[in-house]
Amino acid sequence: MSRHHDLMRLYDGELDPETAAELERSLSDEDRRVLAGLDQVGEVVRAYEPEGLARFAGVADQVMAALDEPDRGAPRRPEVVVELEPVRSRPKQRTSAPVVVAGLVLAAAAAVALWLSTPAAPTPSAAPLASATLGPAAPPAPITPAPDSPAETADEEADLAATIEAVDFGNQPGSIFMVPAGEESTPVVWLDDEPAGARMEPL
Amino acid sequence: MRARSWFLLAPALLLAMPALAEADKGGKAPPARAEKPKDPKAKEEKKPAEAELGTEVMVLHATNSGKGIDSAIGNMPELKKPPFSSYDSYALLSKTRLPLSKDDKTMTLPNGRVxxxxxxxxxxxxxxxxxxxxxxxxxxxxxxxxxxxxxxVGQAFIVAGQSYKGGILVLVIRVVK
Structure with a gap:
């Protein structure tokens, strides 16, 4: 127990007579100032208590009175005036719904017709040399310069030379390039193969 | 009310116009679907074409032994261009025709690889x-x-670089009939 708490219990008369007498004998100046402060607080509370209680009691009485008289609040409810105009607007929605549905059906039909009329999109074909998967240490493959019009020149190149569509070099490095051979070019896959015994193989 | 419904119908009709125009052009069915019945015939035509096709594999040995290019190789200007020109001798080790089919066709190379x-x-x-x-x-x-x-058919590609007896192997693979 703190000293301040004991003082509060002494002030409130909650201590037994023996403890109270013992505590009163041991009161210091600071303790006496605390008790005087409690006196002042008590006076303030008592001064304002009747007014606050009266105000609270007034509110409680009003609430209880309102509960006792249920019909008293009924006239205060705002009157709701129902107009007949919203009823007139319902037929408008009913008549526009089929039109909206018809419009949607027509739009869907147009979309389906357009979809059917367009030719099937060509499957994306890998560009020559572009899809090559190089090995881990593969040097950059020398690739022919990019053409101005990719579609046309790609077709021409496809006619002039074989095209490498995919390469997996595995564990060793490699490169892809074109070697001119007269009017045509020949694609070359170059594997960097080390001589036997030159590479450390895992056991 | 009717004016409103026309406002709703107008965009739908505008969307439907291209479809009507396509129908006027005479596009009966999409081309992809029209080609479907032709598929069985195409398969029948494929089989003999595939049976005729093959790959000719020329195995060349590139070295710097000063022997020049083997005349049996034929005209291959690629061998005189870099990086092939870094070897001065090319010997034809073998010339094998492998039939092309959906099944794997194999041949053993001089270095033992397949x-x-x-x-x-x-x-x-x-x-x-x-x-x-x-x-x-x-x-x-x-x-x-x-x-x-x-x-x-007639086009070739080259797979080169495998080390072999002081030089490299050059595989010239050509599609032939």
Missing amino acids: LKTKLLEVMPDKQHLRISASINQPKGKTFLPLLEVKAK
């Missing part, structure tokens, strides 16, 4: 083919796991 070729597909123009090639090590390891090439 070259495997396979026909992936005949392109719709029936001139170009997609073929795959791979080279496997004798112990089952894959040296060149995958190579896919699109070529037509």
